[in-house]
Amino acid sequence: MNRRVLSGVLVLGSTLATVGAAVTADNGGNQAGSSAMGVIGSAAVDLSGEVVDPSRARVQVPVRDGRLTDDVVDEQGPHPVMIRIGDIALEAPILSVGVDEDKQLDVPAADTVGWYEHSSLPGESGATVLAAHVDYGGKPGAFYNLADLRPNAALEVEMADGSVVRYRVIGNTQYDKTELPAEEVFRKTGDTVLQLITCGGEFDPGARTYLANVVVTAVPEESQSF
């Protein structure tokens, strides 16, 4: 490995570390849930900063109506339906997928990309997870060349309503499957990212499976925080 490769590696590594730190720092602020906790027992906390009549209740605790009404299912936003990555000449349809009976991600057929339906939608907080085969049944899969994606590569995801979200690759990492940072890759809170997952690394011919996952991370094009 010569200097160019090594320095590229170091740049990528430190970029990812920075990304990771930024993500962590930003996490927790985007919850729909309460982020203001009233604290009992200490000096009365006035969350608004205003001075209130001391005879009135001074500690203000958020209160909400919890009645169980007939749940109106929020219409989820449009699902992703197509992905295009110019640098690796990929254009593939996206299906929404869940997990199979073994609790593994139910990846669709070789030339189709799966959007893990329990991951965030593009634009929502957290990670949008797309997975596709690197190879399957002897044929190359949709993500066959995923490992070739370099930082700043552009890609776009088209949604069911025709809108298009553009992304920019910020990381391309290979993990042993046993060491895949699932908490980070599948997180539902924090900064919006796109995670493209496929297999790679050593192949175990006995088990007919690869031993590593390749994860490409991308952020929306206008993203400022990276």
Next chain:
Amino acid sequence: MNTHDETTEDSITTSVNGFDEIVVADEGTAVKVTVGSPERWDRSHLRRLRQSADLPGLVPVIDSDFASDGTPFAVTPVIDDPTLASMIPPAGPAWQDCAAITEAAARATHEAHLRGLFHGALSPDQIYVVGDDVAVAGIGLGLGGEARPDYHHWVAPEVLDGIDATERSDVYSLGKILEASLGDSLEDVPRSVRRLIMWSGSDTPEARPPSALEFASILAEALGDDRKTYSPAFIPTAEANTLAATASGIVAAHTPTSSSSRASGLAAGGAAIGAAAVASQLAGDAPDTIEVADGVEITPDGVEIEAPIEEVGVVDNDDDILVGDSGVDVIDDETDLDETDLDETDLDETEAEHVGEPAEELDGVGEDAVITGEVEIDEEAAALAAAAETSQLEDIGEGGTLLEDDEAAFDSREYSKGITEAATETADDYEVPAAQTVELDPTYGDDSRGNRAGILVGAILAGGLALIAWGLLRSGDEGFDHSTTGTTVAPVADEAAGADTENSDTEANTTTDAEPSAPVAGADEATESNTSETATGTESEETTDTSAETEEQTTTSTTEATTTSTEAPASEESVVEAETSVPIVNGPVSADEAGIQIVHGVPGADVDVYVDGEAIIPGFTAGTIAGPIALDAGSHVVDLYQAVDGAPAAAGDRTDLPITSQSVTVGSDPASLIAHLDGNGEVLLSSFAENLAPTDPAQGRIVVRHLAQGPEVTVNVDGEPVPDGTIGNGEFATIPLAAGQHTVSAVTDDGTEVANASITVEDGELASITVFGSAEAGTLDAVVQSFSGLSSAPTEVPTGNSNLLGMDEDMTSLYLVGLTTLVMVIAGGAVMARRRRIL
């Protein structure tokens, strides 16, 4: 680590750098060839040098050997990075950095000392600094006493006097380097550092610190914990070997004192390394052997090279044949064999003596054995061959004999016995099966494998030429994308995985079983008793199918019945009655922000809630949820008063009596305090821990709590009763279920459905449903508390089963093998043509 990769003229640049070093640049690759003196560098020293390539923190010696005239030389890569010399004050950073670099250099030097290699003339311009890594050049190469005068400053006096360098000589040099690192800033240098410098600079070796490790330890302690640490740089062996393969060409082409037989040996070494790469790709596949050229085959375990062998005579069965550095040698069976014999000159003399002699003239030699003369076998190839699963027997005859016992581990004697045994049979007596090439099983794996066979064979033949071009362009470039993707990405993965793991650790904190940390065993906590009723405290334990939970009910003696107040505030909204409005929050609460929530499950009662005497929820109405709030673990007194306008902040200021006053105990885990009616219609506060354990992938969880006045019910989800789903007042059922929308209903014993709702639970969400009120009075109602952040990722992302990536790498490696095979075959032929031996 940078190896010199600027393209220079195709010529030798000679620079005398204190130790007669020649810098050779060829096709953009530069190496340093250091010429040693035959008196100081014997075979064992050269072997130690070569074997030091794996030590971290040293610039590796990628080759060392004797030239044809007996001059020993060593080859090291040229490093482009800055040295400590450029960082010494005032040029560079603070002296502490330079001292830290010196410490790392001392540690690396110590490792070399353990291998028997000493420097003798360590100086700042031989300590390379690559980022946070340090590499020391010149270990084992320095001639010490013959250094140029301007280097004498760094050299220990005894070495200048001609004594061989030892650990303490290097410690002297390290001390001088440390002294130089300080520059002029002696004021803020700790005393221990100055003492170390003085100690190391002693003229008497015995008076100095005994080892470089000791030096480093003292320095580390003096610098303290917050120093910048430098680590030993490490050049992967593969890179070193690739350099070696390139260096051999350079050395052979330019340095007149090199030996071409060594060059071919290096090329064979290169082939062996390529073979190892191929082996790892093919490992585990069905046995498939491809004959690439005459006598050269690719097998699952590597490249098998039929070594050229000259039969020159016969030895006895009992004689030992050793495979050593210089090939297969014959020793008389009376010679005592041990490891060191491999290099000893006895061996070579014996060989030299016997080669060419007819058997009868040898002493103690029977007529049946065969002396195999010098064999150019690369040790690695021999080892691979010995470990091969396929045993190959080839013609015994003039062409040569190589017998691999497929069960023998590579032990030189075992191997030699194998050779002896085969060699005892003459061509006539011995029936040799045809050289076997096992065809690829076309049905193995996918059909692409059959195609691979054809592609491979054709590609190797055609690809040899392509690889020559590749090799020429190779210098300085990154190589194939596929084959380097693994290596470039892996270190990133390590770094990023390290970073990401840290981050995910800080994010994930949701996993505890929600057990109250202070279970009270049937205790009565009576804080106020001014009634006639005494309720006994009960504790009921519920086990559910997913976890054991302890539900706590702490009761106190209750007060008299509620008095209706004429001043019931009509606040319908769930807004805290205060000057400023607090945002109403809906939607799930993140599990790591869930503190204590307070649920109002008493229909028709608007209350003011006081905790520990302080009003926190004025005008709390039924069906609303307050919080999350942070409540210290332990016991707290909760008072519920009839809600009034202008409720005083302190319970002590209230003029009326509370509806209920109770001590509740909370742990540190999220929980809900629920006000409800007990079996007697009295207001009770019960504490329920929230089950925030992680959910299975693509699943959520529903908890149904029965706090209504009424009979026990069975919880149904999507029309089916849930296991352990029959709950009475005060009990709850825990139901894991697939993410999505479900109908939840409660059915009494007689089949009457008393409640029914549609709930959507997302992946990783908990919906805690509290049913309260009274069916009889028609006030049955329910509230739901949602929590998020419990999700689990799918257990695996299985996205590949055909190893097409591996095929690509095979192609790459086989191109490499194709070239090196060609080179080796040519070189081997050339060597055969003019056989020469070195020592």
